[in-house]
Amino acid sequence: AQRVTQPEKLLSVFKGAPVELKCNYSYSGSPELFWYVQYSRQRLQLLLRHISRESIKGFTADLNKGETSFHLKKPFAQEEDSAMYYCALSGFQGAQKLVFGQGTRLTINP
Amino acid sequence: EADIYQTPRYLVIGTGKKITLECSQTMGHDKMYWYQQDPGMELHLIHYSYGVNSTEKGDLSSESTVSRIRTEHFPLTLESARPSHTSQYLCASSDTARWDTEAFFGQGTRLTVV
Numbered sequence: 342a343q344r345v346t347q348p349e350k351l352l353s354v355f356k357g358a359p360v361e362l363k364c365n366y367s368y369s370g371s372p373e374l375f376w377y378v379q380y381s382r383q384r385l386q387l388l389l390r391h392i393s394r395e396s397i398k399g400f401t402a403d404l405n406k407g408e409t410s411f412h413l414k415k416p417f418a419q420e421e422d423s424a425m426y427y428c429a430l431s432g433f434q435g436a437q438k439l440v441f442g443q444g445t446r447l448t449i450n451p
Numbered sequence: 452e453a454d455i456y457q458t459p460r461y462l463v464i465g466t467g468k469k470i471t472l473e474c475s476q477t478m479g480h481d482k483m484y485w486y487q488q489d490p491g492m493e494l495h496l497i498h499y500s501y502g503v504n505s506t507e508k509g510d511l512s513s514e515s516t517v518s519r520i521r522t523e524h525f526p527l528t529l530e531s532a533r534p535s536h537t538s539q540y541l542c543a544s545s546d547t548a549r550w551d552t553e554a555f556f557g558q559g560t561r562l563t564v565v
Contacts, residue, residue, distance in 0.1 A: 350491070373552060379492075385541065385556040425492050431552060439484060439545070439554055440510065441494040 343368050345430045347442035354418050355450050362413040362445045364402075364428030370437070372430055374411040376402055377441070379425040388413075388426070398422070418449045453478045457542050457557035464532055464564055472527045472560045474542035481547055483525040484554065487511060488539040500525060501547075532564040 344367040354360055366372060376388040389397045391404040391411060402413045411428060428442040455476040464470055476483065485498040486509075496509030500519040514536070515529050525544075529536055539561050545554040 375553075377554075384558055385543075387553045390553070427494060429554075438496060438499050438507070438509065439543070440496055441486070443491075443493045446492065 343430050343432075343437060343440045345428050345440055345442035347426075347428055347445050349445050350443065351446050351448070353448045353450060356420055357417050360413075360415045360418045360422065360447065360449075362426050362428075362447065364411045364413065364442060366409050366411065366428070366430050368409075368430055368432070370432050372404075373432065374402075374404055375429040375431075376400070376411075376413050377427045377429055379427070381424070385427070420449045420451060423447060423449045455542060455544055455555050455557045457540075457560050459560060460558060461561050462563070464562070466531075466533055466564055468532050470529050470532055470562070472540055472542075472562070474525045474527070474557060475523050476525075476544040476555070477523060478544060478546070478555065479522065480544035480555075481522065482545045483519065484543040484545075485509070485515075485517060485525070485527050486541040486543065487513070488541055488559070494541070498527065532562075534564045537562060537564050 346365045374391040378388040379385045400415045427444045431437050431439045458473045481502045483500045487495045487497050495511035497511050497513040498517040500506045515527050517527050539559050541559045542557040543554045
């Protein structure tokens with residue numbers, strides 16, 4: 342079974358502070374992990390994926406298979422980072438359904 | 452322009468009515484999904500499809516049904532709407548032929564059953 346857990350529903354940090362959004366997953370096969378973001382009044386969109394090892398808008402995420410985690414990090418938060426963030430999981434090359442965690446609402450305080 | 456479209460954006464309907472939420476994509480994607488987004492913003496997978504004539508139920512039990520007769524079209528139907536069906540419904544699609552399998556989302560349909 343595929344399962345994604347985001348333990349924090351709400352996270353509030355000050356501008357310029359580091360941010361870490363936690364994500365843990367459960368999956369017996371080879372996972373593909375993603376972070377999606379939903380800004381106010383915009384569509385849900387992909388932020389980054391583990392397979393490409395990219396940094397988008399200053400965010401990075403490392404897949405830790407030993408801890409089954411895929412935490413999202415940014416060293417210096419900006420006000421425009423305020424949004425709803427979802428961790429998502431599918432099987433290798435999208436072979437399985439795409440399931441999401443519960444989401445974390447990130448608020449950056451000025 | 453290649454995109455994924457959902458209609459209507461907003462729908463207010465009475466209890467017992469039959470409704471169909473439309474979802475179409477012009478990206479040639481094989482996989483399509485329906486999610487229900489609750490007031491706390493949690494996303495629940497209710498239906499998905501790997502291609503034409505393929506439909507599967509998701510993790511959240513739903514009284515809705517779906518069909519996939521054409522690649523680009525994935526409508527969701529409620530035979531008899533109830534207030535408990537009030538929610539935001541999101542449609543998405545992805546292409547398993549691509550290595551990155553990014554899912555693209557529509558703007559959503561906000562359904563209110565009174």
